[in-house]
Amino acid sequence: MSDRIETPTREVPALVVEGATVRFAGLTAMDAVSFTVAPGTIHALIGPNGAGKSTCFNVLSGVYRTASGCVRFGDVDVTALPPHRIAALGVARTFQNIVLTRGTVAHNLMLGRHTLTRAGFTATALRLPSAVREQRRHRERVREIAEFTGLGDRFDTQVDLLPYGDRKRVELARALCMEPKLLLLDEPVAGMNTAERVAMAQTITAIRDTLGISILIVEHDMGLIMRIADEVTVLDFGRRIGGGTPEHVQSDPAVIRAYLGTGTEPAPDPESEPEPESDEPTRADATTGSGRGGGADDANTEENR
Numbered sequence: 001m002s003d004r005i006e007t008p009t010r011e012v013p014a015l016v017v018e019g020a021t022v023r024f025a026g027l028t029a030m031d032a033v034s035f036t037v038a039p040g041t042i043h044a045l046i047g048p049n050g051a052g053k054s055t056c057f058n059v060l061s062g063v064y065r066t067a068s069g070c071v072r073f074g075d076v077d078v079t080a081l082p083p084h085r086i087a088a089l090g091v092a093r094t095f096q097n098i099v100l101t102r103g104t105v106a107h108n109l110m111l112g113r114h115t116l117t118r119a120g121f122t123a124t125a126l127r128l129p130s131a132v133r134e135q136r137r138h139r140e141r142v143r144e145i146a147e148f149t150g151l152g153d154r155f156d157t158q159v160d161l162l163p164y165g166d167r168k169r170v171e172l173a174r175a176l177c178m179e180p181k182l183l184l185l186d187e188p189v190a191g192m193n194t195a196e197r198v199a200m201a202q203t204i205t206a207i208r209d210t211l212g213i214s215i216l217i218v219e220h221d222m223g224l225i226m227r228i229a230d231e232v233t234v235l236d237f238g239r240r241i242g243g244g245t246p247e248h249v250q251s252d253p254a255v256i257r258a259y260l261g262t263g264t265e266p267a268p269d270p271e272s273e274p275e276p277e278s279d280e281p282t283r284a285d286a287t288t289g290s291g292r293g294g295g296a297d298d299a300n301t302e303e304n305r
């Protein structure tokens with residue numbers, strides 16, 4: 001990973017969720033949930049399967065509407081805004097399941113620049129000088145982002161030829177190509193082996209530390225979360241049952257009872273030898289997060305596409 005990337009001037013606002021409630025028929029998926037993602041921090045949203053984490057992401061990105069409560073990003077009330085308006089404010093998202101387009105890494109990353117492109121269709125089609133210059137600038141920036149995220153030497157590779165871990169990385173890089181102020185990462189290391197998880201954790205912390213971008217992350221790998229998060233919010237059955245620093249939530253009896261269980265394993269050590277590849281880690285592989293056995297992932301992913 002390179003640290004050559006330039007940080008565009010951007011003021012990163014706080015994300016404030018206040019009393020957000022979401023209901024599906026008779027089910028309350030989020031029940032008056034409140035938390036704040038402080039600017040430039042990594043904030044983790046954790047909890048068992050079905051706790052309401054994906055629902056919360058869908059609210060924050062404008063896919064679901066709240067029955068009550070509100071979401072503010074800086075001074076802007078985004079509660080009722082459609083997804084494209086929220087994205088335009090600087091909120092980018094990755095998904096549990098990889099959603100990439102056929103083509104090269106470069107092509108996929110350029111799609112992330114779409115909302116930042118000014119030249120119109122005609123100017124681009126006619127290859128007018130201004131449009132060509134703009135495309136070149138975007139491509140340079142996209143290459144920087146590819147290098148920052150460890151994809152520099154894969155820039156012209158077809159995404160379907162990449163290993164799983166790199167394809168997850170392309171999703172993250174594409175979100176960065178939108179020049180976000182807040183990144184919503186939905187299970188960014190799910191399905192990765194240990195070496196890939198360690199590398200992804202380093203990239204995520206570099207995004208905070210080098211670019212100053214806020215990150216809200218949903219992840220079942222508790223070792224990783226406890227190592228990289230500045231603050232954690234814990235949900236269970238749609239309610240916020242705890243929150244605070246990783247140290248605090250790890251010793252909170254309510255959180256241990258609902259999710260963490262006992263016998264917390266240590267976080268993966270970036271210096272240690274990677275374990276042999278395991279194909280698809282299940283919830284049980286997540287260092288300590290004991291899933292309640294949800295099964296809502298697929299439904300939500302379909303909704304999000």
Ligand SMILES: Nc1ncnc2c1ncn2[C@@H]1O[C@H](COP(=O)(O)OP(=O)(O)OP(=O)(O)O)[C@@H](O)[C@H]1O
Pocket residue numbers: 024027028029047048049050051052053054055056294295296297299300303
């Ligand atoms: N579109 C929907 N229609 C009906 N119920 C839904 C819908 N989306 C989510 N739910 C329900 O809301 C509850 C919260 O689901 P959600 O997917 O937000 O949990 P989660 O914490 O993200 O779980 P996981 O860790 O398994 O992804 C679950 O009971 C789920 O079945």
